Amino acid sequence: MTKEISARLGLETDLEKTISCIKCVGKTSHEVLAVIDVRGNDGDQDYSMSWHSGHEIIKCLGCKSISYRVVSSNSEDYYHDENDEIIYVETENLYPPRIGVFVCLTD
Numbered sequence: 001m002t003k004e005i006s007a008r009l010g011l012e013t014d015l016e017k018t019i020s021c022i023k024c025v026g027k028t029s030h031e032v033l034a035v036i037d038v039r040g041n042d043g044d045q046d047y048s049m050s051w052h053s054g055h056e057i058i059k060c061l062g063c064k065s066i067s068y069r070v071v072s073s074n075s076e077d078y079y080h081d082e083n084d085e086i087i088y089v090e091t092e093n094l095y096p097p098r099i100g101v102f103v104c105l106t107d
């Protein structure tokens, strides 16, 4: 059984993403201030899986609120698109949790 974890701290000041804001209504442009990537492998010769999580400090370009976003994926969760390309499923978690999620669920 092997397990590897590596972390990288990067500053990606010109990276912009559209993400739900904690204060603004709906999704707004966010600047990614810092990223830490963590990758690892689990398993043995017969079976192994790899995983990845990206930890981001993000700032809303509208209200300037700072929050935290984690995007995680692994080699087991994927599907094939219409061109038969493998697309890995990414799970996004935002902290603090967005109020907009509850609005969507009760819609």
Ligand SMILES: [Zn+2]
Residues within 6 Å of the ligand: 021, 022, 023, 024, 028, 060, 061, 062, 063, 064, 065
């Ligand atoms: Zn905002």
